[in-house]
Amino acid sequence: MGRISSSGPSKVEPALSIAPSSLPSDEALVIRMAEKDQEALSILYERYRRVVFGLSVGILRDRTDAEEVVADVFFQAWRGAGGYDRLRGSVSSWLVMLCRSRSIDRLRARGRRESGRERLQVQGTEGTPAERREAGAEELMEMQLKKKRITDALGALPLEQRRALELAFYGGLSHSEVAVELGEPLGTIKSRIRQALSHLREGLEKETKA
Numbered sequence: 001m002g003r004i005s006s007s008g009p010s011k012v013e014p015a016l017s018i019a020p021s022s023l024p025s026d027e028a029l030v031i032r033m034a035e036k037d038q039e040a041l042s043i044l045y046e047r048y049r050r051v052v053f054g055l056s057v058g059i060l061r062d063r064t065d066a067e068e069v070v071a072d073v074f075f076q077a078w079r080g081a082g083g084y085d086r087l088r089g090s091v092s093s094w095l096v097m098l099c100r101s102r103s104i105d106r107l108r109a110r111g112r113r114e115s116g117r118e119r120l121q122v123q124g125t126e127g128t129p130a131e132r133r134e135a136g137a138e139e140l141m142e143m144q145l146k147k148k149r150i151t152d153a154l155g156a157l158p159l160e161q162r163r164a165l166e167l168a169f170y171g172g173l174s175h176s177e178v179a180v181e182l183g184e185p186l187g188t189i190k191s192r193i194r195q196a197l198s199h200l201r202e203g204l205e206k207e208t209k210a
Contacts, residue, residue: 026091033081045074048092052099059103065110069102076102080183101181105167153203161196164189 024032024043032040052073056066076098084094154162167178175193179186 027086030077030081030084030091033078034084041074041078044077044091048095049074051092052095055096055099056103059100060106065106066103069099069106072102073098076181083183105173150200153200156203157196157199161192161199164192165196165200168193 024040026044026047029040029044033044049070053066053070056069057063060066060069073095077095084091088094089097154165157165164178164182167173167181168175173181175190176186178193179189182189
């Protein structure tokens with residue numbers, strides 16, 4: 001009798017297993033993303049965006065930067081879905097790796113900006129107050145002009161060349177690291193950076209002559 005009652009009508013395991021089994025796995029979503037299925041990207045985004053955001057905030061201590069990192073991570077996941085290898089780790093680990101990489105890129109860029117401001121402050125302590133104001137204004141104008149020229153020249157580059165160049169020079173990554181980051185062969189990345197530098201130099205020379 002005891003054996004009969006223990007297997008009575010209170011058994012609910014089949015009902016509980018229906019919902020989880022009906023959801024696509026992370027790997028299935030990435031496979032669909034590699035086939036350019038935007039719905040799969042949306043599902044993966046909703047599944048992991050809070051995790052990615054929380055990790056990035058912990059590294060950067062800045063919510064605005066972290067929000068931009070989240071966008072970068074899922075854009076890179078969308079572009080690099082075809083290169084995902086489950087033998088190297090789970091999808092969640094892959095996203096975490098992308099998040100850390102993007103967040104560290106931003107930390108490096110932030111450090112370079114702060115270092116540049118410190119150099120300007122040190123240089124600005126020399127001379128009389130009037131000379132410092134005049135020199136500071138001239139240097140600021142020159143820096144802004146250079147920045148605009150570089151920004152305009154970068155904007156004229158093809159997207160793939162610009163992304164590789166930004167990672168290498170603003171992100172501080174080696175060519176090998178850029179290749180891993182973008183999921184492209186090393187030779188392709190080197191070629192893109194070479195071409196980007198050539199086009200950038202030509203664009204800046206034209207701008208200077210004009």
